Each structure stands twice: as structure tokens, then as C-alpha cells.
Amino acid sequence: MxxxxxxxxxxxxxxxxxxxxxxxxxxxxxxxxxxxxxxxxxxxxxxxxxxxxxxxxxxxxxxxxxxxxxxxxxxxxxxxxxxxxxxxxxxxxxxxxxxxxxxxxxxxxxxxxxxxxxxxxxxxxxxxxxxxxxxxxxxxxxxxxxxxxxxxxxxxxxxxxxxxxxxxxxxxxxHTFPKKVELTPEVLRITQNSTKKWLGIAPFAQYDSKTYPLDLMIAVIEELDKQDMFEVFLFGGGKKEIDIFNNIESKYKNVINVAGKLSFANELKLIGNLDGMISMDSGNGHLAAMYGVPTITLWGVTHPFAGFMPFAQPVEHAILPNLAIYDQIPTSIYGNKYPEGYEKVMHSIQPNTILQKIYAILQ
Incomplete structure (x- = not known):
């Protein structure tokens, strides 16, 4: 052992x-x-x-x-x-x-x-x-x-x-956060020594009910790419996600797919050196927050009130659906249960809302 x-x-x-x-x-x-x-x-x-x-x-x-x-x-x-x-x-x-x-x-x-x-x-x-x-x-x-x-x-x-x-x-x-760790050659090859602000995006979660629609996330990425201020790193795992990320990466000059290219240890080194992270109510948000990285979280049928807000992140960093329409949120702790009609709660979050939050926090 x-x-x-x-x-x-x-x-x-x-x-x-x-x-x-x-x-x-x-x-x-x-x-x-x-x-x-x-x-x-x-x-x-x-x-x-x-x-x-x-x-x-x-x-x-x-x-x-x-x-x-x-x-x-x-x-x-x-x-x-x-x-x-x-x-x-x-x-x-x-x-x-x-x-x-x-x-x-x-x-x-x-x-x-x-x-x-x-x-x-x-x-x-x-x-x-x-x-x-x-x-x-x-x-x-x-x-x-x-x-x-x-x-x-x-x-x-x-x-x-x-x-x-x-x-x-x-x-x-x-609590005091650790100093940023030195990047390894493997990570530097991924980042290409970009001098732009580094923004991580982890667009997937365990359940669809707390995953931002891919077409809307691509709209966010497209606008970020046009602004030419950020190097966008896509985080995730699994063949399906890697294929999606590779397709997105091929269309935008400021987007880099990280999935499947680094060991977990090196991926964490990159996360710890980000200027910001966009995540669902999922693991990548907590990984970024444990390094003190400003973390914007998107919430579906779950809610920060359950106690799973990433560490030391202000409530303003959480973007929620329209609770006036979807007033039963949170419908479950993990996002695995929701009533009929709540399948598309994430659609009530507009891409521009996310973009304005990114600019306010990181610009």
C-alpha cells in the first residue's frame, strides 16, 4: 500500500x-x-x-x-x-x-x-x-x-x-490560498505561453438539468473569441466531450481543448493558474475555487442554498435561472430530480448575462 x-x-x-x-x-x-x-x-x-x-x-x-x-x-x-x-x-x-x-x-x-x-x-x-x-x-x-x-x-x-x-x-x-504553482513544459505547450487572460470553461455536468445548453455556451465562446481578450480553455472528459471540444476548438482561434491532453496533475496546475473559471454546479468549479480562482457558476435545478457554492466565492458569482418562472428550484440537491416543465430551466439564462459577468469580474 x-x-x-x-x-x-x-x-x-x-x-x-x-x-x-x-x-x-x-x-x-x-x-x-x-x-x-x-x-x-x-x-x-x-x-x-x-x-x-x-x-x-x-x-x-x-x-x-x-x-x-x-x-x-x-x-x-x-x-x-x-x-x-x-x-x-x-x-x-x-x-x-x-x-x-x-x-x-x-x-x-x-x-x-x-x-x-x-x-x-x-x-x-x-x-x-x-x-x-x-x-x-x-x-x-x-x-x-x-x-x-x-x-x-x-x-x-x-x-x-x-x-x-x-x-x-x-x-x-x-484561510489563505497557496501561491500559484510553476507550470510544467506539458502545460506550457497547451497554453502556448499566451499573454491574454486565461479563462477556463467546463460546460458539462453529471445531469442535463444543470448543464448549460451547448448552443448557448458556443454563443458565449464565439463572442469571447471576437473580443480577443481571453485564451479560453475547455475542461471535461470522455470521448463524446472531447469530440465536441475538438470541433469547437477548430472554429475559434482563442479556444484550446484541454480534455484528454494533460494528466490530471498537470490539468490542476493549469486550473490553478487561470484568471477565471466558468463552471456548472460541478467538480471543476470546486477545483478552481480551491486555488482562489474567481469562479462563475451556472445553476439549473440546484441552488447555492444547499451549501455547494464553491469556496470563498461571493454570491454574485452565481448565475441562476429565472426563479420567478421556475419557483420550485431547487428541486433536488444533485440535479437528478425535477418536475415536468423544468427540463429547460437553463435556457432562461442568456449568453449576454454570462458575458457581462465575465467582463465585470475579469476585465
């Missing part, structure tokens, strides 16, 4: 850290990419406030580069599709983790796998605190009648609450 110490540079504020010897926190967040990315500012803050506490993050191997910007933490890979699959696999994993000398567990996932691990840890008197996902509040927010339409606690704060219950309170308002 692979265990690697990850060390990089982070700008630290002057603080008076609490010093606790021999404490070793295991942080669990196995998926999904956006949720993993949302844990980064929180863990970064814990690392800054409590430098004497050891931190090991349990996650999938693919997500390891997400944590490269955090100073002095260890990553442990959960092979949930192989060695650590099933009950016996999780039992083996718990033994491997106990050998590291962990003294407490911050479960930021709270799913079946982490609940099973919790039972194994508690048998050995290891304290486990799990995230409160606020399921009842979210159900009230998304129900069709008697909707309780209000801002819920952010996921970032829910993560921070876990550490506070373990005895490590943090104030996310004191």
Missing part, C-alpha cells in the same frame, strides 16, 4: 497554533471529485492552525494531486475496487490504517464504507466524528410544497464542524 509524504509551499498567516503531541488524524473523503476538492481549504486550514498534528487523508489514488497544495500531509490510497473491496477488504484497510498510529478520524464522507470503517476503529477505541450532512434541512429545501427556502450551512463549514468536534476548531475566514 502506498503512503507518501506530500510537501509544498503555502502562505501562512501569523497565528498562535494549538500544539498537541502525538495526535494523528485520519481524514476520510473517498469521492466524488467536487466533494474531495471542497475538503482542501478546510484541511489546509487545519494544517496551518495545528502544525504539530499529523494528518493522513484516505482517498482514491486518482484524487491524490488535488491535495498537492497542502503543506506536509500524507495520502493513503483506498483501493475500494480491489484490495479494499467489500467487508473483508475494509477490515484489511482498517488494520493498515491503525498501523499508522492514527488517534482520531474525521469522516467527511459518511457513507456505507466509512460507516463500516467507523465500527472497526471504535472497536479499538479510536474516536470517529462524522459529517452531519443536514439531510432533513436539504429535504425541506427541495420539497415541492412548504419549501423552506433559506441558505443552509455550507459543505465547507460542515467539514470544519467535524474537526471542531475532534478538538481542532478553525475559522475558514482566516
Amino acid at each position: 502506498f503512503l507518501e509524504q506530500k510537501v509544498s509551499t503555502i502562505t501562512k498567516k501569523e497565528i498562535s497554533p494549538k500544539s498537541i503531541e502525538a495526535e494523528h488524524i485520519l481524514v476520510i473523503r473517498l469521492s466524488a471529485m467536487g466533494d474531495v476538492a471542497m475538503s482542501v481549504p478546510v484541511i489546509r486550514m487545519v494544517r496551518t492552525m495545528y502544525p504539530d498534528v499529523k494528518i493522513t487523508v484516505l482517498t482514491r489514488a486518482f484524487f491524490e494531486p488535488i491535495f498537492d497544495s497542502i503543506d506536509n500531509i500524507a495520502l493513503y490510497h483506498a483501493d475500494v475496487d480491489g484490495t479494499h473491496k467489500g467487508l473483508l477488504g475494509l477490515s484489511k484497510l482498517s488494520k493498515e490504517l491503525r498501523k499508522l498510529g492514527i488517534t482520531a478520524v474525521a469522516d467527511l464522507h459518511n457513507v456505507l464504507r466509512s460507516n463500516i470503517l467507523k465500527k472497526f476503529f471504535r472497536l479499538h477505541k479510536i474516536k470517529v466524528i462524522q459529517i452531519d450532512k443536514g439531510r432533513a434541512e436539504k429535504k425541506a429545501l427541495t420539497r415541492t410544497s412548504n419549501k423552506n427556502f433559506k441558505q443552509l450551512k455550507t459543505t465547507h463549514q460542515r467539514y470544519a464542524d467535524v474537526f471542531e468536534k475532534l478538538g481542532f476548531p478553525i475559522d475558514l475566514q482566516n
